Structure formats: structure tokens, C-alpha cells
Amino acid sequence: MKEPGTGEGPATAAVLVIGDEILSGRTQDANTHYIARYLAEIGVDLREARVVPDEAEEIVVALNALRARYTYVFTTGGIGPTHDDITADAVAAAFGVGIGEDPRAIAMLRERFTEEELNPARRRMARIPDGAELVRNGASKAPGFWIGNVIVMAGVPTIMQSMMDTVGPQLRSGARVQVETVDAGSIPEGSYAMKLEEIARAHEGVSIGSYPHFSAAGIRNQIVLRSRDAARLAVAGQAVRALLAELSAQAS
Incomplete structure (x- = not known):
């Protein structure tokens, strides 16, 4: 116990x-x-x-x-x-x-x-x-x-x-979990799901999730990264932003 x-x-x-x-x-x-x-x-x-x-x-x-x-x-x-x-x-x-x-x-x-x-x-x-x-x-x-x-x-x-x-x-407290939210805009989750999984696997200690947001303007996606390690969070965040930039360039 x-x-x-x-x-x-x-x-x-x-x-x-x-x-x-x-x-x-x-x-x-x-x-x-x-x-x-x-x-x-x-x-x-x-x-x-x-x-x-x-x-x-x-x-x-x-x-x-x-x-x-x-x-x-x-x-x-x-x-x-x-x-x-x-x-x-x-x-x-x-x-x-x-x-x-x-x-x-x-x-x-x-x-x-x-x-x-x-x-x-x-x-x-x-x-x-x-x-x-x-x-x-x-x-x-x-x-x-x-x-x-x-x-x-x-x-x-x-x-x-x-x-x-x-x-x-x-309560026994600890290091606060830091959160970074990256706006994926209207890029469909299916377009980045596999690459996002690769990023998640490559960055130990960072939790990464994708969350659709529904509004009058349509569906927009956000990718949320969480970690107690600021340095690891920053590196993973850079990888996510690079992926989204690449997908945006391909779509334009």
C-alpha cells in the first residue's frame, strides 16, 4: 500500500x-x-x-x-x-x-x-x-x-x-508538467498521424497528443506536448512544428 x-x-x-x-x-x-x-x-x-x-x-x-x-x-x-x-x-x-x-x-x-x-x-x-x-x-x-x-x-x-x-x-508535490500547444490549423489528423507517432517514439519523457477543435470556422487541430523536462519538450516541439511546416508547404 x-x-x-x-x-x-x-x-x-x-x-x-x-x-x-x-x-x-x-x-x-x-x-x-x-x-x-x-x-x-x-x-x-x-x-x-x-x-x-x-x-x-x-x-x-x-x-x-x-x-x-x-x-x-x-x-x-x-x-x-x-x-x-x-x-x-x-x-x-x-x-x-x-x-x-x-x-x-x-x-x-x-x-x-x-x-x-x-x-x-x-x-x-x-x-x-x-x-x-x-x-x-x-x-x-x-x-x-x-x-x-x-x-x-x-x-x-x-x-x-x-x-x-x-x-x-x-501532498507530496513534484516538478510541474509543462505544456506546449502547437496549432495544426486545418491540416487533417490523418495527414500527420504516422509522422507524429514517430516523433512521439523518438522523444522519451514527452507525451504528445492530437486534439480536434470544432468551431464555426470548421475543424482545427491542436497538438499538445507535455513533459517535466523543459529541454526535451522544446526539442519535441521543434520536431512537431517542422512536420507541420513541411505538410503546409506540400499543400500550397
């Missing part, structure tokens, strides 16, 4: 989105996009994202698979006050630990709610797996938690983002 802050090479991550509302299309998932951009800024590679329903068995299976594979797993959703908020229980089951009302979490909730307002439903948000550290959130006070290499956060974007700001400085 990979633990936070350990291991060699870039830290890796996965996002596990929990919620029937995402799968039904009722709610659009904005959290994965935010987490991906946040992690890219600090040099953590987001490698996988999954969406599972509010079913304990599904959550446990997915969580155990992801936490065995990546440095960090971020979950979003299912830690609110209603009966279908079962993420905390599922995480406890995945780790094989108990779960109960945490006095530290109750103290955080009291920063927002009076004793009268702190009813049984709201107290559900203070149920934390044994051994977990709390993740404070400045938006609503109800905490997330961090156990092993799993960071459990809310599904509401503003609250999740507050939690991400709390845990972000504690």
Missing part, C-alpha cells in the same frame, strides 16, 4: 466520485476538473477518475482498487447529513476499521450550529472512521477526513475546494 508522501517518482492520484446524482445526469461533476487542475499545478499526476453510485459495496470495491494503485485517492460526495450519505461507512469498511462520532468533528460543527440545531442528522457528519485525520473546511465547517492514502471530501464544489486548499500543502 502506498502511503502519502512516500515512494519514488512523481506522486500519482485518482478521483472517486460518489453519487447517484452524477450517474443520473442530474448533477454535473465539476470536482474532477478542479482537482485535476489543482494537482497539475503542484506536480501530482492524476491518472484515473471513476464514478460510482451510492452503494456501499461499489464504493468499497472501487476504493480498494484505487488506493492500492495510486499515491493518493480523492473521493467526493456522500458525507452529508442524509440517509444516502454512506461514504464514511464505506471507507471504514474498506480499511477494516470502526466508525463513530468524533469529538473533534462535533467541535467543528459547533462553530456553525447551536446545540439545538445540531440534530441527529447533522451529527451524522461527525461520524469519522477510527484513526482518520480531519480535513477542515472553511465553507460549512463539516469536516472531511484523511485515512491512509485516501482523502475524503464533500461533493458540493465550494466545500470540496475549501477542503482541497487544506490538504494541498500536505
Whole structure:
């Protein structure tokens, strides 16, 4: 099992989105996009994202698979006050630990709610797996938690983002991936696909992809190069631009 802050090479991550509302299309998932951009800024590679329903068995299976594979797993959703908020229980089951009302979490909730307002439903948000550290959130006070290499956060974007700001400085960061985008214009992908593959193979440490962009002006293609090594990125970028220049000359 990979633990936070350990291991060699870039830290890796996965996002596990929990919620029937995402799968039904009722709610659009904005959290994965935010987490991906946040992690890219600090040099953590987001490698996988999954969406599972509010079913304990599904959550446990997915969580155990992801936490065995990546440095960090971020979950979003299912830690609110209603009966279908079962993420905390599922995480406890995945780790094989108990779960109960945490006095530290109750103290955080009291920063927002009076004793009268702190009813049984709201107290559900203070149920934390044994051994977990709390993740404070400045938006609503109800905490997330961090156990092993799993960071459990809310599904509401503003609250999740507050939690991400709390845990972000504690993550094992690395060199940021640098990105170069080369506009291929209206040159069809089929015209450069084979040569682009040759360039990709010849430049180790550089990821190269081609992405069509559809607009009112028609289809335009962009070639995106990514690398943690600025020198390698520059050389590969030159090769891509040379290829496109050659194709443009042939077409004119």
C-alpha cells in the first residue's frame, strides 16, 4: 500500500466520485476538473477518475482498487447529513476499521450550529472512521477526513475546494508538467498521424497528443506536448512544428 508522501517518482492520484446524482445526469461533476487542475499545478499526476453510485459495496470495491494503485485517492460526495450519505461507512469498511462520532468533528460543527440545531442528522457528519485525520473546511465547517492514502471530501464544489486548499500543502508535490500547444490549423489528423507517432517514439519523457477543435470556422487541430523536462519538450516541439511546416508547404 502506498502511503502519502512516500515512494519514488512523481506522486500519482485518482478521483472517486460518489453519487447517484452524477450517474443520473442530474448533477454535473465539476470536482474532477478542479482537482485535476489543482494537482497539475503542484506536480501530482492524476491518472484515473471513476464514478460510482451510492452503494456501499461499489464504493468499497472501487476504493480498494484505487488506493492500492495510486499515491493518493480523492473521493467526493456522500458525507452529508442524509440517509444516502454512506461514504464514511464505506471507507471504514474498506480499511477494516470502526466508525463513530468524533469529538473533534462535533467541535467543528459547533462553530456553525447551536446545540439545538445540531440534530441527529447533522451529527451524522461527525461520524469519522477510527484513526482518520480531519480535513477542515472553511465553507460549512463539516469536516472531511484523511485515512491512509485516501482523502475524503464533500461533493458540493465550494466545500470540496475549501477542503482541497487544506490538504494541498500536505501532498507530496513534484516538478510541474509543462505544456506546449502547437496549432495544426486545418491540416487533417490523418495527414500527420504516422509522422507524429514517430516523433512521439523518438522523444522519451514527452507525451504528445492530437486534439480536434470544432468551431464555426470548421475543424482545427491542436497538438499538445507535455513533459517535466523543459529541454526535451522544446526539442519535441521543434520536431512537431517542422512536420507541420513541411505538410503546409506540400499543400500550397
